[in-house]
Amino acid sequence: MADPAPSPGPSSSTGAGAGSSLILAVRFLTIVPIPGREASGPHALGSAAWWFPVVGLALGGALVLLDRLLAVLFPPLLSALLVVSLWKVATGGIHLDGLADCLDAIGGRDREHRLAIMRDSRIGVFGAVGLILLFLIALVTLAELSKPVRGAALLLAPVVGRLAPLVVGPWFPAASPQQGYGSPFLASLSAWSGGIHLVWTAALAVALLGPWGALALAATLAGVLLWSVFMTWRLGGLTGDVLGSGVELAELGILLGAAALAHARVL
Numbered sequence: 001m002a003d004p005a006p007s008p009g010p011s012s013s014t015g016a017g018a019g020s021s022l023i024l025a026v027r028f029l030t031i032v033p034i035p036g037r038e039a040s041g042p043h044a045l046g047s048a049a050w051w052f053p054v055v056g057l058a059l060g061g062a063l064v065l066l067d068r069l070l071a072v073l074f075p076p077l078l079s080a081l082l083v084v085s086l087w088k089v090a091t092g093g094i095h096l097d098g099l100a101d102c103l104d105a106i107g108g109r110d111r112e113h114r115l116a117i118m119r120d121s122r123i124g125v126f127g128a129v130g131l132i133l134l135f136l137i138a139l140v141t142l143a144e145l146s147k148p149v150r151g152a153a154l155l156l157a158p159v160v161g162r163l164a165p166l167v168v169g170p171w172f173p174a175a176s177p178q179q180g181y182g183s184p185f186l187a188s189l190s191a192w193s194g195g196i197h198l199v200w201t202a203a204l205a206v207a208l209l210g211p212w213g214a215l216a217l218a219a220t221l222a223g224v225l226l227w228s229v230f231m232t233w234r235l236g237g238l239t240g241d242v243l244g245s246g247v248e249l250a251e252l253g254i255l256l257g258a259a260a261l262a263h264a265r266v267l
Helices: 015-029 044-073 076-090 094-105 111-119 125-144 147-171 182-188 193-209 212-235 240-263
Strands: none
Touching (some): 044 076, 044 147, 044 193, 094 212, 147 193, 193 240, 212 240
């Protein structure tokens, strides 16, 4: 069957189609028990990816509210720990799993061995250490940010994280065309969605972090692009795990970018 032509919108022209794609996006990216019938089929997730940054914006808004509440109840470090923990729980850890699989696979002896490692449900040393480091870096970074910058970073990071697959995906082939979610996702990913969402995300970054926010966004997406190039070199293309790991790296990149700007006293 030929891959469907890219479409500039979330799904078909019907509102019901758009709604079912949104439900799928929410259920895939979070553990929120949203009611309704989700879109189905091998290419449904790629079409639903149009909604990914929107879901990220809603997640970011919830994190900001949560952070303000916890800041009243607990000291800064404990508050930051609870925010990061609930952040990862809210996403079901799906992207953390992808990052761990990628880190474990890097040490594989050849392409087939690396892909086999990624399909293994067990976590290895590289994956476990990588997740610990990511969590600790995110925790310390968030705890060190002042309240206004912290809120801005929490709102922006989930958006950029879910924008990353839309921006990076169209540039790379699938590593395993016959297996996993990566191939049908990439095949049905709209060629327009990344660029369209990038425009308003850049405006949001500037509104939240000032003119330097655009630099933080560009540096973050460039980092995810380089990571994707590296993983394509090791695997022969992208997988769902690689795309998911890019979400985690993009979120961390925005936190680090906000911290760097604050440290440089430009915020």
